[in-house]
Amino acid sequence: MKNECLTLTFQELLILNEDETYFVDCLLARFQYLKRVLWQKLYGRAPEERPKDLNEFKNSFMAKYGISSTAYNSLKYEVDGLFQSQLELLKTRQIELTHKIASVEEWIQKKKVVLEESTTKIPSLKPEHRKRLIKKQAKTRHNLHHKMRKLKALQRQLASVDESIALKGDYRPSIAFGSKDLQRKSHLIEENSYANREEWQ
Numbered sequence: 707m708k709n710e711c712l713t714l715t716f717q718e719l720l721i722l723n724e725d726e727t728y729f730v731d732c733l734l735a736r737f738q739y740l741k742r743v744l745w746q747k748l749y750g751r752a753p754e755e756r757p758k759d760l761n762e763f764k765n766s767f768m769a770k771y772g773i774s775s776t777a778y779n780s781l782k783y784e785v786d787g788l789f790q791s792q793l794e795l796l797k798t799r800q801i802e803l804t805h806k807i808a809s810v811e812e813w814i815q816k817k818k819v820v821l822e823e824s825t826t827k828i829p830s831l832k833p834e835h836r837k838r839l840i841k842k843q844a845k846t847r848h849n850l851h852h853k854m855r856k857l858k859a860l861q862r863q864l865a866s867v868d869e870s871i872a873l874k875g876d877y878r879p880s881i882a883f884g885s886k887d888l889q890r891k892s893h894l895i896e897e898n899s900y901a902n903r904e905e906w907q
Contacts, residue, residue: 753876
């Protein structure tokens with residue numbers, strides 16, 4: 707007879723007093739700070755600057771910031787997951803850019819054919835019709851010019867994404883933790899009441 711296992715999930719809203727709320731806020735702020743620090747050391751640097759011995763790095767990180775092995779593992783689990791999500795987003799971006807490039811190339815090819823066909827008709831047209839067609843061709847060429855520029859930009863973006871995907875574990879994501887307001891404060895450290903950049907981080 708097959709054993710059936712029933713899983714129950716309970717959710718409870720914590721009702722905290724002012725001191726308890728302050729403690730929890732400080733705890734979360736500390737966790738987020740350490741997560742940013744760990745991200746910077748593991749993934750925010752060039753590959754050659756990253757720790758080679760992860761066990762040695764773990765011990766030194768725990769000693770420096772006074773945290774347990776469980777706390778470190780929790781932090782690393784989060785930053786590893788964030789890194790993997792960035793790699794997956796690159797693959798999604800790669801597909802999107804490939805489709806956009808194909809669409810733009812198809813549009814360009816169609817407009818080139820239209821231009822060629824309309825050019826052969828010009829000699830046989832009446833002056834007023836010829837003038838109208840030439841004006842229309844000028845507009846099409848203008849649009850083609852901008853589409854070609856867009857195509858080049860998309861191709862450069864795709865090349866950059868392809869290069870990043872090829873790096874795999876050596877990829878260096880560009881991530882800003884916190885809000886946009888916090889990010890803007892990094893440009894004026896002292897004016898925003900931070901002693902130094904390390905405090906802002």
